[in-house]
Each structure stands twice: as C-alpha cells, then as structure tokens.
Amino acid sequence: MKRAISPSAAAALIPDGATIMIGGFMAVGSPHRLIDALVAADKRDLTIIANDTGLPGIGIGKLIAAGCVSRVIASHIGLNPQTQKAMIAGEIAVELVPQGTLAERIRAAGYGLGGVLTKTGLGTLAAEGQKIIEIDGEPWLYAPPLFADFALVAAERADYNGNLSYQLTATNFNPVMAMAGRIVICEPREILPIGAVPPDSVNTPGVLVDHLIERAV
Amino acid sequence: MKRAISPSAAAALIPDGATIMIGGFMAVGSPHRLIDALVAADKRDLTIIANDTGLPGIGIGKLIAAGCVSRVIASHIGLNPQTQKAMIAGEIAVELVPQGTLAERIRAAGYGLGGVLTKTGLGTLAAEGQKIIEIDGEPWLYAPPLFADFALVAAERADYNGNLSYQLTATNFNPVMAMAGRIVICEPREILPIGAVPPDSVNTPGVLVDHLIERAV
Amino acid sequence: MKPDEIIQRRVARELHPGTLVNLGIGLPTGVSQFISPHDGILFQSENGIVGMGARPPEGMEYAQLTDAGGSFVTAVPGAATVDSATSFGLIRGGHLDATVLGGLEVDEQGRLANWMVPGKMVPGMGGAMDLVTGARRVIVAMQHTARGRPKIVPHCTLPLTSTRRVTLIVTDMAVIEPTLDGLVLRERAPGVTVAEILEATTARMTVPEDVPEMDIRAAAG
C-alpha cells in the first residue's frame, strides 16, 4: 500500500543533476503538477528524457523556460523554440532520437534487454557514431537502453497499490517509462481504494510505482 | 469491417507445412475451436510456435496427439508426455526457448526489430550455437525474431473491426502473436458491433486481425 | 483548385479501403477530407490512436484525445488507443499500409529528406524516420517546387529521413514513381505539360510515351 504524497514532497526526492523521464506527448499525458513542483523547487542541471519538450511554458516547456534543464533526450523539439534557442546557444545539450527508437530504448531498460536493433535511422544522421550490428549479412542499427533515476508519469486512475490506468492519447510514453525509471512517481487524476480496479483494467502493475501524488484539491 | 467465418473455413486457409503461432498457456487462452478444426482437417507437417504443447488431448496437445505437428518451438513441454515421447522418437523436432525470450522473439517479429539481446540463457545449453554480441565489453545472447505464416489467437471479446480484448491469465502470448503472424485469425468468445467497445478497452487493434471466427452456437 | 487540394485529392485515390494509414501534419492531414467514410480506412496518429476522427466541434474538445501535433481530434467508431511502443510497433512492424508525408527534397534514388535544414530548422525527426522506414508504402505529398526552386533533385542536399526508396511522389504538377531504374513520370496535373514538369525538376526522370492527366475525382466510396 502506498500513501499519496504532495507534489512538493515528491520534488524534494529529486536532486539537482538527476536524469528524469517524463511522460506525455506535446504536454498531453504529462504530470503537470509534478512539473510545477520541480520548477517551484528551482531544480538545476536536470537531464530530461521525453518525447518532446512541450510548448513554451506548457508541460516540459515550463522546465525549459525556468532553466532547470541542461540536457534533453527527445524525438522532437520543433514546437518549443525556447529549446531550439537554448540548444543553439549551447545552454542545453539535445540528443534527438527517432520516436519509435526512443520508446524501444526506454522499454529495453525496463525489460532488462541489452538494447534495440532497428532499421530506423540507418544511413542517416541518426546513425552517426552509433554501432551497426550485422545479422546474417544484414545491417541493423544498435541503440542502447535508456535508464533514468526517476520516471514521472501521469495516469488517469490509480489505486493505493499503485496500479495505473491511462486514458486515450494521454497514454503515450507513460507505460514504458513506468517500467524503466529506478524510482517511479505517478500523478493520477484520481486514486481508488485497493480492490476497486479490476485486474484487466490495470495498464501498469502497482509494484512498479514507488510514489503516488495526492489528488488535486 | 470483417465478416466472421467458421473454424473449418479458417482451417482451410492453412496449408500443410505452415508455421503457426498459437496463443495460450497450458491450454488457457488457446483458440480451442480452431485447434479442433485443424485436427478435423487432418493437417500435416505443421510447425507450432507456442509457450507449451498443452496437456495430452487438451489444447495444442490435440494437434500433437493427432500427428499434425512435425516441429515445435516452445518454452515448456513437460506437462505433455506425448510431445516428449515424439521428440525422443525423432517424430517431432523441438526447439526449447526460455519463456521470456520466446515472448520477446515473437514481439521482435511483430515490431520490426532485428532480434533480442538478453542475459537469459547465457552460459547455459540455451546459448549453444547461438550468437553472442558484446556491447561495451559485456556479452549478450542474441535471439532472432520469430515469424509465422499464421497466428491463431483467442480473445474474450472482439468487435467487427477486429479489435480484441483479453481476459485475466487467458491473455498470455495472444497479444504479441497478434502482432507477429502474417495472417492473424482470432477466435473470440463474443463479437460486438463496431463502436460498442471503447478505445481504451482494446488490447489488440483490429488492423492486425485478418479473420474472426464466428461465435459458437 | 488550389495546388494543395490537387495533391490531396490525388493522394486520396492511392489509399486502399480497410487499411491503416498515417497522415503527416500539414498538407497530408488534409487528405482525409477526400476519403469516403465507407472505405473503412483507419487513420493512425503516432501518439497512440488507430481510428482518429476529425477535429471536434468548438466546445466539444477533450484534452486527452489529440493528434501528433497536439491538436484536438475525435475517435471513429471502432477506434483503439495504444501506448507509444505499440504505436511504433504498428509502424515499424509493417502493419501500416501507407504513410503520407510532406517533403523538402526527394532525389533520383527516391530518397526523402524532410526533417531538418542544418543551421536553420532542427526540430527533431519525431516519428518521420520510423514512418518512412517502416510503412509498407510511403507517399510523399508536396508542392513540386519551393519558391520556384525544384524539390525533386539529382541528390538530396538535406539530411535524409531514410535511405529507403519511397513508393510515390505526388505534387501539384505530377505523379512520379521512384523505381530501381530511377524516377518515372507517371501523370500530369490537369493543364500541366510534360515540358513544364521537366522544367521544374532537376532530377533525371524517365518520361514514358503516354503521361496521362491525374484523376482527382473523389475516390469511389
């Protein structure tokens, strides 16, 4: 059983310099109150692993705008000119990864796999400096697992075991990140008593979740 | 939209010598009416990819007993002495694969990956003749994707788009197989009108399913 | 008819009933308006929906149902939502019949560049590399030229999205098929001559004897 904690108590667990996965896709399905708490706690030097950096001042964009972030691993930063500007100014290091490869690299970390073998990116800039592995004479691009100190995920519903269910396109990267983060913190929209969620409605088993964020008042 | 067909019509699609993935775990969550139809059609020389071969005369065990199978790729045949006997007699070739690796190899085929890098089996008989890939000086066992001509899966519920939902421990290998089979045939317990299943209740998107088996009378 | 509409109408005719299709943001998104709902074509958005529907009416948006650009969408009857890993499993595992994408350049080998202009635009590849590498068919939908500059070129000068040869190029002037033997001019846009197309193209291109006019009627329902 897990007691729910406040966003600021959760933020206090996360040190400057941490590597953090954050769920969401263009700020849809991101843990917004946790992000606010990280900004309020004035975190520094974070590495963010996420699909994108949201929009200026929205979702992960808030962390970018507040100067909390020194490194980003993402598939897309196009809708946040602040990230692009900070990258060009050398303030934020950005590693761009094809979106499908990003999802599989995160999954590989959570599932104990040695990495990902993919055709995506072969012969392009995404393969530069990367390892090519030949299998039966065919080249595959190798991409290593992506680990993180913390995974901050958002869910539609949790129970106090930490079992999570997601909704519609707010699902996106949250399930793979909940498998991959060393410490997993979830911000659900609501928390139900244990036993109120049927086993087949659970998308992420509660054993993966270390902390739940209490419901917004 | 997909019209549901009879088990025998589905069996008629499958030629002798085909490679077939069959969902289920100790016959729980297997497509039983499809298996019966394959036996009734007296199929020969099938390669079966499945977690196990069921029990004697139960689930995939029916195909073994009827002499339909010449090759098995599975994690476990211990509860079906007929399979073990046929293996020792040289009538059925059996490739044993660790269960987690089996699931990932099937998934890799369905997800377009070049294979699986795992620690499971390293230094054991399961690694004999297999490729070892070193990443940063660390050895990983490489296991190739597992493809199949057909995947025969069982589901609790389908809609006429082919969207599938599974139930409890009858889920097991069915979702990864539904991604991996070139032709996917599903035997659901019931088929609902399109629109009656909410998007979040779908475990396997209908685009993956080629044929639905009509409801039992 | 606007150039974009010509392209969208022609691309719509390439989509097969009952299949899964991914439309890129921008011009490709507009292809959906020329598809009959009776065709049973399902649109995927890579953020995790199979069976994406049109933008909802004002006031009926829902924050947790969006497309890959973050815009509000609806779900058609029989839609399914999936996580990002499965969404890209559909794309990379060959389960997507077609992707329709915009382009910055396509070259004589049929290779597409559409994700980056070094020093100018570095948005990230998002799902573009996965789509071009993994979809069964890749249809490039773009203007034939950009401010008068040809976009179908001998060799891409911009970073490639994939080394894979795309299936078809549909522009406001022509339909061009990249083959093992190079580009082949298949169709002309209404009122456009072969000479005009060649004038606006720097890539070498085979021109068959007969280059019919594009059919841009709505696809049969």
Added chain:
Amino acid sequence: MKPDEIIQRRVARELHPGTLVNLGIGLPTGVSQFISPHDGILFQSENGIVGMGARPPEGMEYAQLTDAGGSFVTAVPGAATVDSATSFGLIRGGHLDATVLGGLEVDEQGRLANWMVPGKMVPGMGGAMDLVTGARRVIVAMQHTARGRPKIVPHCTLPLTSTRRVTLIVTDMAVIEPTLDGLVLRERAPGVTVAEILEATTARMTVPEDVPEMDIRAAAG
C-alpha cells in the same frame, strides 16, 4: 514438522513486505501459506498475474484465472493481469524482488541446475532461466539431499539454469549463503548439527564459529 514445512517457514521469513515475489511450482508454492496477508507481499505467476491468490473453493474456479502450472487460482484485491511480454519484463527488468525455486543441484559457485536431467527429463526451461537470471534475489528451496544423495555439490553435473550466483539456499537441514568466496553455512535446522550438514554436503563450505538455529516462526505480520 515435515521437512518441506521447515523449508517453507524459513523461506517465508526472507520475503520483504510490499514486494513482488514469484514462487515456483511444488514446494515453493507452499511458502505462501506462511506469509501474513498484512505484509502486502504480492505473488506473481509468470503466465500473467501480479497478485495471485489461493486456490478458489470447489465449484468457484474460473477457467481463465490460473497459475503457471495451469491450476485454478484467485486474484487478491489490487491484483493486475498482464501479457507474457510484460510478465517477463517484470522478471527480466529487475522488478521482481525475489523468486523461490526448487533445485536439483547447487554448486560451490552458487549456480543452480533445476530444469533438465539429460536423457531422462527434458521438460523445457519454461520461465526458470528468466527467473534465475532476472530476479533481484534468487532463493533455492529444496531438500538437502535426494534419496540420500547430496544436492549441494562441488560442481553441477546437470545443465545449469543460469550462471548467476543464487542469493540463498534453504533446505530442511541448513541455510547456506553463496558468496564470492564460496558457500557459507549460515543456519542449522532445529535439532540438526553442523557435522550432520557437512556429512550431507559434498560442496566445500565455510563454517563460521557461530551457526545459529533457523528461525521458523511465522514472519511478523
């Protein structure tokens, strides 16, 4: 007390409240009866359930809720069901705190053989290799000897399940910890002497000055 019960009671004390544990078929399964439900320990069955409960009463079985041996089970409040890929992701990704497995042999390097007897029993490894390789802690729960023949041996003669050193060996005679420097005798079963343990063991083993008796009381709830 029966030998199996000694083993099961002692293993039960190794399990940490609030964690995920996988119990192998047979003797290990019986460990669950000595766990307090208040500990919040969740049992996983690798066929796809987190939070497996006891066998249901006669007549209340359900065909689609079974354990990895195909036996009927129940689900505890707060259980979750997953597919095989995710179930093994939990195992292989280090999310399982402990697995308790039977053994045929364990050797001085702490390596377990438990899946095959060449020429005799070739059932397949099922999930055993994944469990021994991936669980955070591997507890071997077995009789100390098989028909008088020692099972804790200098070097496994049977095919290994994994080259990984197991965490703890619990038998009806002793608790033994495999370390980098070899096996260490940690505890004696009630009424069993160190000399008897050494007599029944062919593997070399370090014997500390103090080898206390096992605690086989029920774990605190």
